[in-house]
Amino acid sequence: MDTKRTGKRNTAPTEHSGAPRAVDHGTTAAFFLASFLLWEVIVRIFHVPRYIIAPPSAVMTQMAARFTDIYKHTLATSLETFVGFGIAVLVGVPLAMATAFSRFLRQTFYPLAVTLEMVPKIAFAPIFVIWLGFGFGSKMVVVLLVCFFPILINGVFGFTSLPTELQYLSRSTGAGAIRAFVKIRLPYALPQLFVGFKGAAVNATIGATIAEWIGGNAGLGYFISMSTGLFRMDIAIAAIIVLTALGLLLYGIVLWVETKMIPWHVSQRARINATGSA
Amino acid sequence: MCDSITLYGVKKVYDSRNGPVHAIGPADLSIRKGEFVSFLGPSGCGKSTLVLMVAGLLPPTEGEIRIDGVVVNEPRTDVGIVFQTPVLVDWRSVLGNVLLQVELRGLDPAQYRAHAVELLESVGLGEFLKQRPYELSGGMQQRTAFCRALLHDPPIVLMDEPLGALDAMTRTRLRDDLEKLWLGSPKSVLFVTHDISEAVQLSDRVVVITPRPGRVEREITVDLPHPRDFDVRQSPEFLGYVKDISDIFMQYGVI
Ligand SMILES: Nc1ncnc2c1ncn2[C@@H]1O[C@H](COP(=O)(O)OP(=O)(O)OP(=O)(O)O)[C@@H](O)[C@H]1O
């Protein structure tokens, strides 16, 4: 981003980057372990039927026993999720840029997009199944849709909220639109763009899962709905855990890229200068 | 031609949601080449508005501004602007922020590096080149902003209450820094402030502006030797200027 930042990285964010999240990992791990243990014990003591809830031990057993199935479905869901998210970024960011720059788009496309944002995107899923079939395409498009809107809307917001004085500064240098964009408007918008990416990352696996329920023949969502149909809670919960891990992976990647791209942003540094800068 | 900036009946009326706001004018005035002129007036009298109009960033409602005889009708690139707040970007170092001035102009920052470092050293920031703005104090941020405004060596410098947001001690120091910078390379300076002694210390001429809508109440030529150090500031002449100007604001009930 910053052409000047070629040498050593600024030390402050590096030193402190872990600080806001500086939790005692031991305590967290112990708590999780204890919760699973409690779950196991309750299910056993009260003889909860296996079709109501399965204990963690049974879930683990199925995770291993049904590994090939879970692996296959995970691959399908991952593909839908990552491709849908990726295309949403590739389409959403340039469209947000265009919308921010073009008065015409702001008056036509943008209100339409905001209206569509209000529609539960999942409602389109059956239509996509008819258009694109039961396979990869219809699921990927649902993921694309649920990711696209947070990216577009946060992008437009980011690109249009440059403080007046920074605009004055760049105008007083006579900088053309492109140079002003690259040097000021884009880096200024990055934190807001990442708000959109994170929102999209949260939506992505939800979109994939529900799209698979509605009409699919593969994927973890499909696998969960099949398993619950057979009252196999152990398998369903195993699939849910993998799905959660998938969601966390995507979100984690976005967070990682964020710390690399905007280490200077308030959200990324522990030490906030009390005097603040404009 | 020795006039640098000339205002002919310049007036600004803003259209706001609650109807038109007459901010300033009509004002007639001229600033000579190399002259340091302060605009002194109470809050809201249209000082920032005037600075923006001179910079070509805001069109006047009436009247005309000329720089070197040319009507200002688009942003002027031969001015350096210091805003009321530092307006630095967090993704660049102190040096990078100063160099932004030339990078936005499409110039090669490598060629201006030495000059930028020199400017930053002259205001005591030599050891902070690599720091980010958020790692600096408010006064250091504002000094960075001074350097950015001067890097391209503009013949005209516009400063909108550059010391306004600082504490009294830092203000006094930066005031001296500013005087030194200006004595080092005289430029036409339009300096906005609401601090009377600051205006008297720095200026060749103080333009006193009335409360909104701002009008030029009086122009006072300050005839004191530079640098106006501590001793000069205690002199009866210096204090006389301060009193004269205070009396004007007293009449308006501003102080
Ligand atoms: N964009 C705007 N739209 C409407 N009114 C404005 C706008 N900018 C300024 N004004 C009005 O114009 C008047 C002058 O504003 P200006 O910012 O020029 O004052 P100022 O002398 O710089 O004050 P201060 O010393 O507090 O910075 C104010 O009354 C303000 O309400």
Ligand SMILES: [Mg+2]
């Ligand atoms: Mg102002």
